[in-house]
Amino acid sequence: MLAIGTLAKRTGTKVQTIRYYEEIGIMPEPGRTEGGQRRYGDAELDRLAFIRHSRQLGFSLDAIRELLDLSDSPGRSCAEVDAIAQRQLRDVEARIDRLEALRAELHRMIAECGSNRVADCRILQVLRDHGECLSDHAKAET
Amino acid sequence: MLAIGTLAKRTGTKVQTIRYYEEIGIMPEPGRTEGGQRRYGDAELDRLAFIRHSRQLGFSLDAIRELLDLSDSPGRSCAEVDAIAQRQLRDVEARIDRLEALRAELHRMIAECGSNRVADCRILQVLRDHGECLSDHAKAET
DNA sequence: CCTGTATCTACAGTCGCTGTAGAATAGGGG
DNA sequence: CCCCTATTCTACAGCGACTGTAGATACAGG
Numbered sequence: 084m085l086a087i088g089t090l091a092k093r094t095g096t097k098v099q100t101i102r103y104y105e106e107i108g109i110m111p112e113p114g115r116t117e118g119g120q121r122r123y124g125d126a127e128l129d130r131l132a133f134i135r136h137s138r139q140l141g142f143s144l145d146a147i148r149e150l151l152d153l154s155d156s157p158g159r160s161c162a163e164v165d166a167i168a169q170r171q172l173r174d175v176e177a178r179i180d181r182l183e184a185l186r187a188e189l190h191r192m193i194a195e196c197g198s199n200r201v202a203d204c205r206i207l208q209v210l211r212d213h214g215e216c217l218s219d220h221a222k223a224e225t
Numbered sequence: 226m227l228a229i230g231t232l233a234k235r236t237g238t239k240v241q242t243i244r245y246y247e248e249i250g251i252m253p254e255p256g257r258t259e260g261g262q263r264r265y266g267d268a269e270l271d272r273l274a275f276i277r278h279s280r281q282l283g284f285s286l287d288a289i290r291e292l293l294d295l296s297d298s299p300g301r302s303c304a305e306v307d308a309i310a311q312r313q314l315r316d317v318e319a320r321i322d323r324l325e326a327l328r329a330e331l332h333r334m335i336a337e338c339g340s341n342r343v344a345d346c347r348i349l350q351v352l353r354d355h356g357e358c359l360s361d362h363a364k365a366e367t
Numbered sequence: 368c369c370t371g372t373a374t375c376t377a378c379a380g381t382c383g384c385t386g387t388a389g390a391a392t393a394g395g396g397g
Numbered sequence: 398c399c400c401c402t403a404t405t406c407t408a409c410a411g412c413g414a415c416t417g418t419a420g421a422t423a424c425a426g427g
Binding site for chain 4 (some may be wrong): 102121
């Protein structure tokens, strides 16, 4: 039986994060000692490792919830799992595209500035006037 | 004199966002009508356009605050402006690198899965065991 | 003057945690 | 068995950058 701190160390998670996962229902309510402290078994350790690894790959907690639900039905087709992963991949790709447009614009902006006075700084001019931009970087999300 | 809704439309900003910017002190408190409604002039329009464009390029509100302060000292060297933009560029590049590692891992994961049963789904196996991963995608930030 | 749209304030909610305060518990050494 | 320290407990506030809501008030056109 593992205390919450041990579970945290083993999975590279903060203790509060584990309690947060319990609060939002993505981790189960574990057994408790007489004094009220949480005690975990191997199933919970595995589940938490799954969650953390999925988070590292950028899956949202909602997506992870779906994945966990699906993995409880071993006989089912894994088409849905596939769909969730595809969605995540497309999301990551969209973000890369957007960030690459930003990178190009920032790069150009910086290259044009010869470190003069603020009064005629190209960087500030570009920021003032979107029309100065070449690429289509306007889309929301940072 | 522009009402807040007009300012919002002209800059592609939500009305609440403008009020939020005022609350955090990045937009000035504008004049008011007798009835208490905000009225804006061209200076505020320009300032908001600057903020929105900078946000589109991924600058944080704190960075934008610095940029706005700097642009009020036209005689100064623009080295600091340059530094802020460089920092932003490096940040964007770091995020791209990280997302590309995620993309590779997701891609590999999906490719390995031949849409079988959940029980032997490669995607779920990889998520369960970080050891299955090739690249070093563990780093925080989504 | 009336009506409908816009604006006002104040506050809660988003996502995924992180940090804090103050109290209670667990486990090891003496 | 007692004590001490590290750990855990609950409850709540805060982050960044907004977004949405409710209920009241103001403004502009006909």
